[in-house]
Amino acid sequence: MSLTITELPHKEQALFRTALKLYEVKQFKKGLKTCDQILKKVANHGETLAVKGMFLAHLDRKKEAYEMIKRGIDISPASSISWHVYGIVCRFDENYAEAAKCYEEALKADSENATILRELAQLYTQLRQYQKAVEIRTRILKINPDTPQYWLGLAVAHQLTGRNDLALKVISTHEHIVLDESSPFKANNSNYRCDVSELLMYKNWVMELTGDYQMALDNLKEIRPRITDITAWKEQKAKLLLKLDRKEAAASAYQELIERNPDSNTYICGYLSCNGLDIGRAEDRDAVLEIVRGLQQQFPTSSALKFLPLTFCDGDDFVKEADKLAKYALRKGIPSLFTSMKTLYEDKTKGETLGRLVEGYASQLRDTKRFDDSSEDEPSSVSTWCTFYLAQHADYYGNHERALQLMETAIGASPDTVDLYMVKARILKHAGDVCGARDVMDFGRQKDLNDRFINTKTVKYMLHNNEVDEAEKNMVLFVRDDASHKIQEIVETQTIWYMRERGHAFRRLGDIGRALKHFHQVLDSFRTFHNDQYDFHTYSIRKFTARAYVDILEWEDRVFEHPMYVDSAVSAIECYVELYDRKAAGAPFEPIAVDEPKKPLTRNGTSKSGQHNLSAGVGETKPAAVDADPNGAAFVNAPSHLESALAFVEVLEKSVGLQAGTHVTAFEVHLRMKKYFLALKSINQLRAIEADHPALVPMVVRISAALDADASFAAPMKAALKAQLVKAFGEVPSIAATVADHDTLLPFALAGARGLVSLGGKERVAQAKQMAMQAAAERFGDSRTLENLVAARDLLARIGASESERLAFAAEARKVFPLATCF
Amino acid sequence: MITIRQAKAGDEIAMQNCNLTNLPENYHMKYYLYHLATWPELSFVAENEQGRLVGYVLAKMNEDMTTTPLDGHVTSLSVMRSYRRLGIAERLMNQAQRAMFEVFDAKCVSLHVRISNIAAFALYKKTLGFDIDHTEAKYYADGEDAYSMKKDLTSLYKLEMDSLDF
Numbered sequence: 001m002s003l004t005i006t007e008l009p010h011k012e013q014a015l016f017r018t019a020l021k022l023y024e025v026k027q028f029k030k031g032l033k034t035c036d037q038i039l040k041k042v043a044n045h046g047e048t049l050a051v052k053g054m055f056l057a058h059l060d061r062k063k064e065a066y067e068m069i070k071r072g073i074d075i076s077p078a079s080s081i082s083w084h085v086y087g088i089v090c091r092f093d094e095n096y097a098e099a100a101k102c103y104e105e106a107l108k109a110d111s112e113n114a115t116i117l118r119e120l121a122q123l124y125t126q127l128r129q130y131q132k133a134v135e136i137r138t139r140i141l142k143i144n145p146d147t148p149q150y151w152l153g154l155a156v157a158h159q160l161t162g163r164n165d166l167a168l169k170v171i172s173t174h175e176h177i178v179l180d181e182s183s184p185f186k187a188n189n190s191n192y193r194c195d196v197s198e199l200l201m202y203k204n205w206v207m208e209l210t211g212d213y214q215m216a217l218d219n220l221k222e223i224r225p226r227i228t229d230i231t232a233w234k235e236q237k238a239k240l241l242l243k244l245d246r247k248e249a250a251a252s253a254y255q256e257l258i259e260r261n262p263d264s265n266t267y268i269c270g271y272l273s274c275n276g277l278d279i280g281r282a283e284d285r286d287a288v289l290e291i292v293r294g295l296q297q298q299f300p301t302s303s304a305l306k307f308l309p310l311t312f313c314d315g316d317d318f319v320k321e322a323d324k325l326a327k328y329a330l331r332k333g334i335p336s337l338f339t340s341m342k343t344l345y346e347d348k349t350k351g352e353t354l355g356r357l358v359e360g361y362a363s364q365l366r367d368t369k370r371f372d373d374s375s376e377d378e379p380s381s382v383s384t385w386c387t388f389y390l391a392q393h394a395d396y397y398g399n400h401e402r403a404l405q406l407m408e409t410a411i412g413a414s415p416d417t418v419d420l421y422m423v424k425a426r427i428l429k430h431a432g433d434v435c436g437a438r439d440v441m442d443f444g445r446q447k448d449l450n451d452r453f454i455n456t457k458t459v460k461y462m463l464h465n466n467e468v469d470e471a472e473k474n475m476v477l478f479v480r481d482d483a484s485h486k487i488q489e490i491v492e493t494q495t496i497w498y499m500r501e502r503g504h505a506f507r508r509l510g511d512i513g514r515a516l517k518h519f520h521q522v523l524d525s526f527r528t529f530h531n532d533q534y535d536f537h538t539y540s541i542r543k544f545t546a547r548a549y550v551d552i553l554e555w556e557d558r559v560f561e562h563p564m565y566v567d568s569a570v571s572a573i574e575c576y577v578e579l580y581d582r583k584a585a586g587a588p589f590e591p592i593a594v595d596e597p598k599k600p601l602t603r604n605g606t607s608k609s610g611q612h613n614l615s616a617g618v619g620e621t622k623p624a625a626v627d628a629d630p631n632g633a634a635f636v637n638a639p640s641h642l643e644s645a646l647a648f649v650e651v652l653e654k655s656v657g658l659q660a661g662t663h664v665t666a667f668e669v670h671l672r673m674k675k676y677f678l679a680l681k682s683i684n685q686l687r688a689i690e691a692d693h694p695a696l697v698p699m700v701v702r703i704s705a706a707l708d709a710d711a712s713f714a715a716p717m718k719a720a721l722k723a724q725l726v727k728a729f730g731e732v733p734s735i736a737a738t739v740a741d742h743d744t745l746l747p748f749a750l751a752g753a754r755g756l757v758s759l760g761g762k763e764r765v766a767q768a769k770q771m772a773m774q775a776a777a778e779r780f781g782d783s784r785t786l787e788n789l790v791a792a793r794d795l796l797a798r799i800g801a802s803e804s805e806r807l808a809f810a811a812e813a814r815k816v817f818p819l820a821t822c823f
Numbered sequence: 824m825i826t827i828r829q830a831k832a833g834d835e836i837a838m839q840n841c842n843l844t845n846l847p848e849n850y851h852m853k854y855y856l857y858h859l860a861t862w863p864e865l866s867f868v869a870e871n872e873q874g875r876l877v878g879y880v881l882a883k884m885n886e887d888m889t890t891t892p893l894d895g896h897v898t899s900l901s902v903m904r905s906y907r908r909l910g911i912a913e914r915l916m917n918q919a920q921r922a923m924f925e926v927f928d929a930k931c932v933s934l935h936v937r938i939s940n941i942a943a944f945a946l947y948k949k950t951l952g953f954d955i956d957h958t959e960a961k962y963y964a965d966g967e968d969a970y971s972m973k974k975d976l977t978s979l980y981k982l983e984m985d986s987l988d989f
Contacts, residue, residue: 190891194927221987228926229864230983231829241989249989260921263827263914303824303909307872329824334908336871340824343872419905450942453904456844478847482965493849497840525852529836532853540860548832548863552856555832562836 005047005081012038012045019051028058046076050085057089065089080110087119094531096126112143121153122537128557130160148178148185152199153541155206156550164209171203179226197228198544204236205547213243231260232547238270250274258295262302268295279312289317310344318350322357327371330361330385331378335419337385338392345396355393362386384413392423400431400819418444418454425461432786432820438465445474452478456497463501466509471502487627494525496564503571513591513632516575520635522568523648530559560655569648570665576645577668579636591633645669660686664695671706676713676721679703687728694747697738698755700729705759739771746775746783750791757799765799772796773805776812786820789813793823825877825906827914830866832859837876838868845901858883858898864922865895869902869911878902880915884927895923895932895976916951924980931976935962935969947972 005016015038022031035052038045050072057065069089073082087102103120110116117140124133137154144150151174158167178185178199186192200223207216217240220233227233238253251274257267269279275291277284289309296305306328309321322341329337345351361371365386369377391406407424414420421444428437438461445451445458455478462471475498476486483489490498503518533556540549559565582589629635638644649666656662663686670679683699704725707718735752742748749771756768775792776784793813796806810823817823830838835855843849858866862883869878878901885896897919902911923929933956936943947953953972962969 197926221989224985224987228928230925230985231864231922234985237985237989246989253989261827261918263825265826266828301910303914304826307824325824332908334824336824336877336906336909339905340872422905451904452847453845480847480965492851493843494839494852495843495849497843529852532856535853536856536860543861545860545863548859551863552832552860555835558833559836564836 008038008042008045012041016048016051019048019055023051023054026058028055031055032059044071044075046072046074047079047081048072049075050079050082054085054089057092062093078109080106080108080113080116083109084113084116087116087123091119091123096123099123100127100129111139114140114143117143118538121157122534125157125160125537125553126534130157133157134161134163145174146177148174148199148544149538149541151177152202152544152546156541156546159206159209159550160553164206167206168203168210171199171206175199175203193226194228195544196226198546200226201229201232201236202544202546208236208240208243213240216240217244231257234260238267242270242274247274247276258299262295262299263304265304265308268292268304268308271295285312285314285317289313307340310341310350314349319353319357322354326354326357326361326389330382330389333381333385335388338389341389342392342396351393351396355390358386358389358393362390380413384410384417387413388420388423391427395427395430398430400427400817403427404431404819416447418447418451420444421447422454422457425457428819429461429464430786432790432817432822434461434465435821436819437461438467459498460501463498463505466505468502468505468509471505491521494528496522496525496568499525500564500568503568507571507575511592511631512575512579512589513636514630515632516572516635517629517632519568519572519575522564523572526559526562526565530556558655560651566652566656566659566661569652570661573645573648573652573665573669576638576641577672580641580645580672583641589636591631591636594630642669642673646673657685658689660689660693663689664693664699667695667699671703674706674710674713676703676707676710676717680721680724683725684728694742694745694751695755697729697733698735698751698758700725700733701735702755702758736767744779744781744783746780746785746788746792749775749780750788750795753792753795757795769796769799769801769805772799773801773809776809776816784816786817789816790822825869825871825909825911827867827869827911827918829864829918830859830868830879830881832856834868834876834879835859838866838879838881841876841879841901841903842881842899845903846899848899850899855881862927864926865919867915867918869906869915871906877906878911878915880912880919882919882923882932884923884929885933892928892930894973895920895927895929897932897934900934912946913950920974920976921980924976925982929976931973933971933973935959935971937963938968938970944970 005013008016015034019031019034019038022028022034032052032055035048035055038048039052042048050069053065053068053072056062056068066089069082069086073079073086076082083102083106087099087106090096090099090102100120100123103116103123106116107113107120117136121133121136121140124130124136134154134157137150137157141150141154151170155167155170158164158170177183178196180186189195204216204219204223207219217237220237220240224233234253234257238250238257241250241253251271254267254271254274258264258271261267272279272288272291275287277288277291279285279288289312292305292309296302299305306325310318310325313321326337326341341354344354362383364371365378365383371378387406387410391403391410394400394403394406404424404427407420407427411417411420411424421440425437425441425444428434428440438458441454441458441461445454448454455474459471459475462474472487475490479486479489499518499521503515503522506512506518507515533552536549536552540546540552579589635644646669649669652662653666663682667679667682667686670676670682679699680703683696683703686693686696686699704722707713707721710718735755739748739752753768753771756764756771772792772795775789793806793809796809801809813823814820835852839850839852839855858881865882865884867880868876871877879899880897881899883896883898884893886893888894897916900912900915902915920932923932934947934953936947938944938958948955951974953974956971956973959969959971961967962971
């Protein structure tokens with residue numbers, strides 16, 4: 001019945017209002033019963049059906065919920081409440097775009113409803129439709145001009161559309177409501193002082209954004225008595241003075257900031273820029289060094305100042321500063337000394353100088369137990385830290401054997417220092433001894449079982465060695481004891497590093513199902529991170545922390561650029577492509593079954609056939625019943641692997657479109673989906689990023705071959721595409737020729753081989769095999785990285801190289817990496 | 824060798840990762856965002872030369888209190904093990920403490936530590952200058968007791984006056 005609420009019988013009206021109240025206090029079961037009571041008396045009451053649907057949605061009866069709501073709307077299409085409810089449920093399902101449409105409908109029947117307007121403003125902000133958010137917030141303000149939440153919300157919305165001038169106007173017009181000490185706002189607010197401070201600092205920032213720095217600076221002076229965030233005020237002062245080119249005053253302001261935090265690179269660099277000097281200009285360096293040395297004297301405990309000179313000095317000055325820092329660090333026993341110095345090694349001279357310097361120390365200490373300028377004997381630990389540095393130095397240059405020798409010496413002198421084992425393990429990893437690396441890391445872990453850091457590293461190294469069960473056993477040692485299900489807890493706490501490493505391990509083991517499952521866990525975590533911002537659209541404005549709020553929005557805009565996301569997305573796409581290829585070749589991948597609990601596990605925790613036991617966790621008696629999809633079957637059995645992959649391709653193209661890898665990956669999906677124009681776009685974008693990228697020519701050859709083979713693709717479009725390719729790449733690009741042209745660069749051989757394999761055919765595959773077999777050849781020099789040789793190994797396995805061929809390759813690879821166990 | 828600065832939204836994933844790597848008490852991303860959105864001035868991070876986060880302090884004001892002014896409270900503090908001996912914990916705490924005092928008028932700062940966590944207790948007591956205020960029985964979800972430790976801030980910091988002559 002399309003009765004409005006007020007047209008319901010009196011009793012049912014009251015019940016309806018009760019139902020709404022029950023929703024607010026989250027009593028969904030009771031609310032559902034109340035709705036049913038109404039419907040018994042007034043069957044098919046549109047709005048009650050809709051509200052009932054809302055309760056069903058929160059009780060996880062989603063399908064029924066949507067049906068119910070749609071019925072309700074069909075009956076009362078002009079009902080604001082029904083559309084509002086529909087919007088709420090869409091929002092609950094994170095379908096913000098749909099929710100916004102519903103809210104707009106709801107507004108049609110109730111255009112001044114503050115709740116609907118507020119929630120819609122939130123939705124538009126979430127959707128980044130800032131102009132619409134401005135419109136809605138303007139409407140809210142007309143209804144209620146005094147509440148700070150509303151006018152500050154509008155101001156922020158203006159700022160987000162780039163209208164800082166309008167933002168400023170809104171604040172200036174309404175700020176008296178907050179600033180006036182006799183206003184009711186102060187009386188009810190225990191956080192008054194801070195709210196005022198935040199508001200004023202936000203306003204000042206908006207002034208800065210309009211570009212009128214003088215106005216902002218004058219305002220800054222005015223507001224100081226009411227500011228509590230002194231640091232931000234001082235930072236703003238320094239920044240504005242510098243923008244106004246008042247260098248002397250700015251220098252003084254930065255000096256004050258450095259006094260409060262002498263470890264801030266920002267403050268120190270700010271101070272230096274006030275002196276008209278540029279660290280990058282060689283002529284300025286002496287002057288800069290003098291200033292920095294002055295600052296070092298003023299702030300002797302500053303960590304940042306100790307290192308800064310090394311970044312811009314050279315020659316004798318560099319040696320002097322390096323000597324100062326190195327001796328300080330070696331005497332103190334700072335384990336991260338090499339990690340810091342490593343950033344300088346890009347400059348070959350600096351790297352060599354540092355090596356010579358520390359070698360010098362090592363021999364001085366050996367002969368005399370002192371540095372050349374020591375007043376007394378140095379403790380023996382100093383010598384050990386020297387050796388530790390030199391080991392990492394050797395490792396950096398690929399001298400793994402020497403590095404390990406030095407580590408043995410260091411460990412011999414100090415066998416309980418866990419840092420030594422961690423670095424030794426890392427050196428073994430670089431050398432390709434994945435098993436040895438894991439053993440050493442675990443040995444270090446046993447030295448300090450209370451430390452989660454070394455446990456984390458050990459778990460990681462176990463996963464690198466594909467020991468999924470052993471890694472899990474160690475991982476749960478640090479999951480809180482009272483977690484009802486430890487494995488679930490790892491996912492709940494968003495431990496993305498672990499899920500990603502596990503995904504990679506399963507992939508190496510050939511278990512695409514579980515691999516996909518774990519990559520999806522990472523991807524889902526990031527989706528949660530992105531959706532987390534929703535409540536802050538309201539919360540932050542209420543708290544006046546507008547500056548932090550805008551910072552959160554800007555971060556969320558970039559969240560899918562995070563390397564962890566990109567890696568997991570690329571890996572998931574590659575898995576889906578592999579599933580598609582296998583199915584297309586008639587040998588689809590079958591999800592690997594969950595193991596019998598009693599099955600004995602091999603040393604590294606996996607049974608030979610690759611089946612794995614997802615344990616419930618150490619010490620638990622409950623079976624792993626919580627996991628609804630233990631072997632990732634849901635992903636393997638997705639209706640369309642390519643559609644699943646495409647979803648992630650689109651995110652990557654949007655978030656990391658400037659990275660070459662994105663387009664290499666995207667191409668694989670677009671091509672298989674026969675979206676030739678998109679595939680061409682990938683090629684063009686890759687070429688714009690890196691004109692001589694190893695994957696380019698193979699991609700061009702493959703798309704040409706695909707076009708030729710596709711009889712159903714319209715001839716004129718085919719011709720247009722091919723013309724474009726010819727224009728960019730010439731008539732007959734050849735993989736073999738490209739590889740030959742770059743015959744000292746292994747990535748070209750690998751990309752070429754992969755391209756040939758994709759094109760297929762006995763001859764091409766044989767050619768590819770040839771290329772891969774030669775991966776360890778001398779002519780490839782430094783491009784024979786461990787990663788590249790492992791890729792060659794994997795390619796040979798994929799092509800179906802014979803046992804003797806693989807052994808031959810392995811022997812050659814081991815000439816480059818003698819300690820490697822992975823060939 | 825490291826730089827210290829205020830935590831921003833872009834640090835949240837790295838802070839969570841540092842926390843998950845080093846400590847068994849972990850939090851959802853939303854909880855980190857909640858700190859940033861409520862007390863943006865109080866959390867700080869340490870970054871190495873490569874721009875990687877190697878330590879953090881996640882701090883707030885203690886809203887469970889019924890009297891004002893509120894105490895500052897350290898939700899979580901952690902430094903990557905490979906970055907010892909650089910005084911990172913002290914540097915982070917110093918910045919956070921001063922902010923608690925200046926921005927929120929805190930007179931002291933508190934934190935909880937498991938009574939069995941000898942290493943953490945030593946850090947707070949000897950290096951960072953905290954004292955045991957009282958023991959809270961069964962504070963942790965697994966039933967373990969906690970020391971509630973406190974440190975007075977009024978003797979450390981003074982309200983700064985700024986010259987407006989510029």
